[in-house]
Amino acid sequence: MDRVRLGIIGLGIMGNLYVKIFSAHPLAEVVAVCALEPSRVDEIRSLYGIRDGYVDYRKMLERADLDAIVVATPDRHHFEPARDALESGRHVLVEKPFTTSVKEADELIRISRRVGKMIQVSFNHRWLSSYHQAKETIQSGQIGVPLAGAARKNDTIYVATEYLSWAGETTSAWFLSSHDIDLMRWWLDSEPVEARAWGRKEVLAARGIPTYDVIQAQVKFASGAFATFESAWVYPNTFPSIVDSFMEVIGTAGHLHMDRKCESIEISTNERFSYPKGFLTAEIFGRVRGAFPSCLEDFLYALREGTTPRVTGIDGRQVTAALEAIHRSLETGNTEKVAALPE
Ligand SMILES: NC(=O)c1ccc[n+]([C@@H]2O[C@H](COP(=O)([O-])OP(=O)(O)OC[C@H]3O[C@@H](n4cnc5c(N)ncnc54)[C@H](O)[C@@H]3O)[C@@H](O)[C@H]2O)c1
Numbered sequence: 110m111d112r113v114r115l116g117i118i119g120l121g122i123m124g125n126l127y128v129k130i131f132s133a134h135p136l137a138e139v140v141a142v143c144a145l146e147p148s149r150v151d152e153i154r155s156l157y158g159i160r161d162g163y164v165d166y167r168k169m170l171e172r173a174d175l176d177a178i179v180v181a182t183p184d185r186h187h188f189e190p191a192r193d194a195l196e197s198g199r200h201v202l203v204e205k206p207f208t209t210s211v212k213e214a215d216e217l218i219r220i221s222r223r224v225g226k227m228i229q230v231s232f233n234h235r236w237l238s239s240y241h242q243a244k245e246t247i248q249s250g251q252i253g254v255p256l257a258g259a260a261r262k263n264d265t266i267y268v269a270t271e272y273l274s275w276a277g278e279t280t281s282a283w284f285l286s287s288h289d290i291d292l293m294r295w296w297l298d299s300e301p302v303e304a305r306a307w308g309r310k311e312v313l314a315a316r317g318i319p320t321y322d323v324i325q326a327q328v329k330f331a332s333g334a335f336a337t338f339e340s341a342w343v344y345p346n347t348f349p350s351i352v353d354s355f356m357e358v359i360g361t362a363g364h365l366h367m368d369r370k371c372e373s374i375e376i377s378t379n380e381r382f383s384y385p386k387g388f389l390t391a392e393i394f395g396r397v398r399g400a401f402p403s404c405l406e407d408f409l410y411a412l413r414e415g416t417t418p419r420v421t422g423i424d425g426r427q428v429t430a431a432l433e434a435i436h437r438s439l440e441t442g443n444t445e446k447v448a449a450l451p452e
Pocket of ligand 1: 118119120121122124143146149166181182183184185186204205206231233273274275
């Protein structure tokens with residue numbers, strides 16, 4: 110495979126970035142793009158010089174010249190495009206969360222095995238250098254045996270009210286904690302087995318967005334370690350960063366703290382004080398750099414070299430299973446079992 114020929118489904122905030130990054134990459138060629146809004150399809154095509162555009166992804170999948178499909182649709186709409194892309198014999202790169210049900214995740218994994226095509230889930234935080242260092246530190250035993258962890262990923266209310274048009278169709282846990290559950294499971298090298306969660310619906314519900322303001326979940330892992338996952342998206346917009354992110358792991362012989370509230374730069378102007386983000390994506394000398402483009406590049410390498418992707422469908426499925434148990438617990442008020450991987 111000389112260059113990976115890609116079709117991209119979903120051209121919103123993330124889809125635009127996929128097109129931008131892949132169309133500038135020497136190992137990739139964005140052949141076609143697809144979104145529900147024809148004006149957006151035209152805009153992206155002319156912005157990046159993409160040959161063909163579609164409003165129905167099924168039509169795009171009829172083309173013969175596609176090797177892989179990116180699914181960057183809203184949280185609850187990953188399954189159908191991913192299933193149809195796999196069934197059409199294409200590799201798939203899916204945004205997080207992989208799916209919003211275990212049943213869907215298991216079906217995608219079954220199809221990918223049957224058709225012999227790979228799935229990578231875009232848990233791009235695994236490419237952040239501090240999180241990668243955390244993995245190596247834990248793996249080499251430097252903090253002893255991990256006992257417990259904690260994660261906080263809290264957005265300003267801008268995200269739930271303006272940035273996303275579909276916040277009411279998802280939750281802060283699906284949108285935010287999915288990253289942290291993936292990281293914790295990776296670091297602890299253990300599977301989630303049960304979850305208990307609490308949530309509040311006050312601020313956003315009053316604004317007509319029927320979703321939780323904040324969710325806290327405790328997840329137990331097979332190793333005996335446990336972790337708290339907090340996600341909220343009602344911080345006032347005066348907060349200096351779009352996301353307040355903190356993670357910790359406590360081991361028998363040490364600990365790790367990773368604070369991404371401020372990514373090393375603070376700026377004050379007469380208008381505002383801010384901690385701009387730059388570690389995931391930053392435009393540097395005319396190209397998008399950072400953890401997110403590295404995640405995309407590794408998908409290309411996995412395809413070219415025929416290796417297992419760095420974050421597989423199984424990884425995505427296990428995060429979905431933990432989140433499904435968390436959401437069941439929010440409804441029942443009980444501790445809920447995480448659905449184990451099928452034999
Ligand atoms: N990895 C990260 O850091 C990160 C950050 C933000 C969002 N995301 C994830 O990326 C995904 C997309 O989020 P977004 O913010 O770009 O959403 P968005 O609302 O900006 O864009 C969604 C796009 O999907 C298209 N779409 C929806 N259904 C479709 C269908 N059936 N066929 C074709 N196109 C369809 C819409 O037309 C739109 O172009 C979500 O799952 C979100 O959680 C990930």
